[in-house]
Amino acid sequence: MQSRSPVSRTGRPRSATADAAILAATRQALVDLGWSKLTLGDVATRAGVAKTTLYRRWAGKNELVVDAVAELFDELELPDSGSLAADIEGVVLQFAAILARPEAKSGLMAVVAEATRDDALRERIRASVVDRQKRLVLEGRCRAQERGELPTEPDPEAGSRTADLIFDMVAGAVVHRTLVSAEPADEEWVRSFTRVLLQGLSG
C-alpha cells in the first residue's frame, strides 16, 4: 500500500473510501481495457475521483496496478484436506483460478515485465504478491512433516532453498500453462502436475 504520513493532524484528511474505489476501478479497467490501454485518467474518472487524488497516493501506473492485483491474492488459502497431494492440488487450483481472471492475467505479467528494470517495483511485487503466497508453501510443508508425509529437514537453509525451488516450480508452471500455453490449468492438469512434483520431492 502507498506510504502515509504517520502523523498528519492539520488539513482535510484523505478520503478513506477513495482508496478502495480507485483499486476497484483499476481492476475493472484492467478487465475492460487491459494493461496497455489502461490510463490513470480513465481510472480516476471511473473511481469518481480527480487525477490529482490518484497521484497523491500512488507514484504511477505500475504501483497502482500492483496494489490492485495484490488484493486478488488475499483470498488464497491452504486447504486442510488430509493429504499433502490434496492440499497442493487445492491451493494450485485456487491459484490457477485467480490467474484465469482477466484483471490478474493482464496486470500481473505486465508489472512483472516492468519490474525487470525497476528494482523498487520488483520489491513491491515480492512483498505484496509473492511472499504472501510463499507462506502457503511453508505451511504446507510444515503440515506435511507433522503428518509424516515429508521428512523433517535438518538444515534450515537447505529447507529454504527447497521451498524457493518449489515455489518457482509451482507458480512458474501455472503461469506458463495459463499465459503462454494458453491452456486451462484445470483439475486434470493440476493432478498430473502435482503427481510429478511430489514424486520429484520424495526422492
Next chain:
Amino acid sequence: MQSRSPVSRTGRPRSATADAAILAATRQALVDLGWSKLTLGDVATRAGVAKTTLYRRWAGKNELVVDAVAELFDELELPDSGSLAADIEGVVLQFAAILARPEAKSGLMAVVAEATRDDALRERIRASVVDRQKRLVLEGRCRAQERGELPTEPDPEAGSRTADLIFDMVAGAVVHRTLVSAEPADEEWVRSFTRVLLQGLSG
C-alpha cells in the same frame, strides 16, 4: 517474421538489410530503455530507417518485439552429453542464459502480458518462440528413450500431454526464478531443479 505478399513483382523491392537493422535496433533499444520506454520512432532512428518503413513491415510494437526476441532463441541447441540429466541441465542453462539477457527479459514478459488480450499476438509468440523450444523437449525424450533412460510411451496423445507438462514446468520454473524471484538460474539451481524434475518423471 512479418508476412510477405508471396508474389510481388512490380515496384521497388523492400530493402533486405532494413529488416535486420530494425530487429537489431529493437534489441538494443530493449537493452537501453526497456519495453515501456521503447518507442518505434527511436527504433527507426537507431536503425537508420524512416518510421514509415517500420510500420510498413510490422503492425506495431508488439509484433516487432516478438520478432526481435524470437531470434534470440534460435541459438538454443540440445547438447548430446550422454545422459538425460546432463542434456536437460545443458539446455536449461542455455535457456536461462538467454533469459538473463536484458533484451529478452524486458521484452518477452511484456509481449506475453500483451498477448493475454490479443489472440493473434499469442499465436505469433507460440509460433516464433514456444514451438521452437518445444522441439527440444521432444528430441530430448526421444533420445532418452533410445538410451533406455525413459520408457517408451505407447499412447502418443498421453506422450504429447506429458511433453506439454514438461515444457510448462521447465520454462515456467526458469522464467519465474529469473524474473519474479529475480535470482540467477545458475548451475546449482539448475541441478536441483533437474533432479526434482527427473525424479518426478521417473515414476
Next chain:
Amino acid sequence: MQSRSPVSRTGRPRSATADAAILAATRQALVDLGWSKLTLGDVATRAGVAKTTLYRRWAGKNELVVDAVAELFDELELPDSGSLAADIEGVVLQFAAILARPEAKSGLMAVVAEATRDDALRERIRASVVDRQKRLVLEGRCRAQERGELPTEPDPEAGSRTADLIFDMVAGAVVHRTLVSAEPADEEWVRSFTRVLLQGLSG
C-alpha cells in the same frame, strides 16, 4: 476570437497571455515561412506553448490564421480630411499598407481560398475581417452625405446594395493590384483609382 464556454467556473483557467503569444507567433511565422510552410507545431514552439494548448483554442490552421490576421485590420480608421476623395484615398492607402505586409498577404488570400470550401470559415472571415471594414464605407458615405458631397439615398436597401458594391470594388481592386498584379498600391495609383470610383458614383 475563439468561442469560449460562457460560464466555466471550475478548473484551472486558460492562460490569458497564451492567446496573445500564439497570435503574435502566428503572424511572425507567416512572415518567416508563409502560409503553406507554417506548421502549428512551429507556432506552438515560437509561442512557448504546447501544441495541445493551441489545439484546445483553435480548430486548425485556418481558424488560427484568420484570427491572427484579423487583428491587423483593427488599426484601420477613417480619416476626417474634409473631402470625400481625401477620406477615401486615406483609408484605401491604409488598407493597401496593411495588405503590403507579408503576414497579411500570405495569410489572407490563403484563408479566403480555403473558405471557398468551408462555410464556417467564410463566416469567420466575414465577421472578423470584412464586416469590420465595411463600417468604414458606411461611415464615409454618411459623412459625405452630411457634407453634401453625395445625395441622400432614399431607399435603404438600394443603399445597402451600393455599399456592398463599393466595398467589393475597393477591396477587390486593392487586393488584385497588390497580390495578382504585384504592383504597389501607392499614392499615385490610389489617386487614379479614387478618381474613377468617385466619378462613377457621382452619376
Next chain:
Amino acid sequence: MQSRSPVSRTGRPRSATADAAILAATRQALVDLGWSKLTLGDVATRAGVAKTTLYRRWAGKNELVVDAVAELFDELELPDSGSLAADIEGVVLQFAAILARPEAKSGLMAVVAEATRDDALRERIRASVVDRQKRLVLEGRCRAQERGELPTEPDPEAGSRTADLIFDMVAGAVVHRTLVSAEPADEEWVRSFTRVLLQGLSG
C-alpha cells in the same frame, strides 16, 4: 505549360495523352477535394499515371494547378454586341461564370496566395492567366475607340496604366464579390458594376 527540351530525338517520347489526362484529373480533384486536400498521388491515380510521370512534367502542386486552371480561361471571348457597356457586361459575366466553378474558385486563389512568396509562380500565373485576360481589356478599348465611345488616348504609357487599372478593378471586383462576399456576380450586379465603371472612366 511545362518546359520541354526543344531538341530530343532519341528515347521514348512522352505520352501525349498523359498531359491532358493529368490536367483533367487535377481539375476534377479540385472539384472533389479542394486545393488543400488535393494530393499529387491522388491526381496521378485519377489520371491512371505513375507519380513519377507527373513529377517529370511539373515541379509541384502549384505549377500543376496553375496549368490546370489556366485552361479554364481559354474560353473567355470578347463579345461584339455593339456597345461598350454590353461588351463589358458580357465579358464580365463570362469571367464570373468561370470563377463560380469550384475548380477555379478553389484553385485560383490558392495559387495566388502561394505566389505571394514565390516570384516564379507569380510570373507563371501572370503569363498563363492574367495576360490572357488583359488582351480583352485592350481589345475592348480599341473597339470602343473605333466606335467613338471612348476618346483616343494620345499617351501610350498613360493608356497602359489605365488599362492596368481597369483590369485590377474588373477582376478584383468580380473576385471579391464571388469569393469574399460570396454573393453571385449575376446580371444585375454586373450591370450595376459596369455602370459605375464606365461612368468613372468617361470623365
Next chain:
DNA sequence: AGATAACCGAGACGGTACGTCTCGTCTTGAT
C-alpha cells in the same frame, strides 16, 4: 537488327507534419 536511351507502372524509401492521446504537474475555488 540491335543498341541506346528516355519513358512508363509500381511501389518502397527517408522525411516531415499532422491531429490525438496520455503523462505527470500546476492552478483555480470550494470543502
Next chain:
DNA sequence: ATCAAGACGAGACGTACCGTCTCGGTTATCT
C-alpha cells in the same frame, strides 16, 4: 491539507503526403 475540475508543457502515437529512388519493362530513334 485535501478535493474536483481542468488547463498546462511534454512527447509518442500511427497516418498521410512529400519528392526521390529503384525496380522490370516498353517504346522510340540511331546506328
